[in-house]
Amino acid sequence: MKRVTLFSILALTALLISACGGTAKPETVNLTVELSEYAFSPSQIELKVGQEVSMTVVNVGQLDHEIMFGRDVMMMDSRPSGFKMDMFESAHVEPMMVSEAMGEEDHAAEEGHDGFMVFLPPGDEQSTFTFTVSEDMVGEWEIGCFELDGVHYDAGMKGSLVVTP
Numbered sequence: 554m555k556r557v558t559l560f561s562i563l564a565l566t567a568l569l570i571s572a573c574g575g576t577a578k579p580e581t582v583n584l585t586v587e588l589s590e591y592a593f594s595p596s597q598i599e600l601k602v603g604q605e606v607s608m609t610v611v612n613v614g615q616l617d618h619e620i621m622f623g624r625d626v627m628m629m630d631s632r633p634s635g636f637k638m639d640m641f642e643s644a645h646v647e648p649m650m651v652s653e654a655m656g657e658e659d660h661a662a663e664e665g666h667d668g669f670m671v672f673l674p675p676g677d678e679q680s681t682f683t684f685t686v687s688e689d690m691v692g693e694w695e696i697g698c699f700e701l702d703g704v705h706y707d708a709g710m711k712g713s714l715v716v717t718p
């Protein structure tokens with residue numbers, strides 16, 4: 554009798570767990586991307602629609618760096634200066650800054666970059682932001698740093714971000 558009861562409880566628990574799996578409880582993903590000369594680590598990021606992403610970007614290098622998300626590189630005076638299409642803007646998703654490195658906002662205004670950008674001075678400065686991956690983000694995107702008139706980007710400071718349904 555006791556054994557039967559225990560089995561019933563286990564069976565019921567399993568049923569409840571599988572039932573809960575059907576409801577849209579967003580999966581939280583914590584990502585850390587390190588910026589250095591001249592690379593992102595990791596340089597390939599994969600995300601899924603519905604995920605709640607908390608991304609921390611850290612400048613572990615010796616120079617100013619930034620990270621942008623988009624596709625189709627925009628040229629200004631024949632230098633890569635950003636993306637024509639910003640991933641967040643085109644998906645109408647506004648990342649929420651949780652913590653910001655010093656000087657970030659001033660720098661964004663100075664550079665006149667279009668789209669979402671996280672700028673980081675050297676010295677292990679870091680920023681964290683969160684966003685929910687939406688349907689409109691599905692596809693292949695690029696991450697890039699366009700510091701020094703695009704010299705960083707040309708030197709290989711780029712990577713890929715793939716969003717799957």
Ligand SMILES: [Cu+2]
Nearest residue numbers: 618698700705
């Ligand atoms: Cu850079």
